Amino acid sequence: MSQLPPDPVVALTPDPLTPDRDVTHSHFQAGDTVVVLKGVAGGELWGDAMRVVAPSWHLPTDEDGWRLRDATGGQQSYVTAHPRYLVHLSRRCPDCLIHLRAMEDALLPKYPGDDALIDCGWYTTTAVGQLVHVADVRAGR
Template structure:
């Protein structure tokens, strides 16, 4: 039987340290949460910013998002540092996206299949939490 290697999923070295304010986003804007790579390009979940909402895992201001493909979890809350503008070309989001692309794309096989790097999970309260924020919460920050 052939030996199978574990899948290598790179750590997200950019998002946890991203310094972005809550005011950077506005209701009605379209954003993406970058989650991995597909076909040599960044891949993620596209959503619409709805309204301010407290982000419990980080104990900071977040945004309530509408995920049109979310099913039972159509509305989730996320921290602003997880979000990248889709509806406008702002310099900060473009810089973050380019840094993620330079770091991540070369580290994942060039496959058409979407590779989710498993940086995010959803809490029971539909709060999107990055693995670094979840670890900080467990350690008491």
């Protein structure tokens, strides 16, 4: 019997890179497996792994986004996200590897050897299933 992961400890931590990341919609394709980085666990970055399904307008940023499917289900199996939130898991992409390494350099020293599941508090999901980074939240949405 598998054990459920512990509830994350929310530790509001500024995201130094994702809000300024310049990645285009065409960087990802339907069928790609991606991760939305959310924090640190056991000395490594962690996040939600999802599959890119189809193009979808991302209302919170008024830009092209992607419809994502979380194969494990959860409270919401499908969300729409902006491409800058995503990092490839299904292939060794130079841009994503650079972003991943930079996030590791910025975050891992803040939580050295911490075995807790740390949620840095960067994302929320709107009532219409849009994944939104705190830097992209606009008044009234």
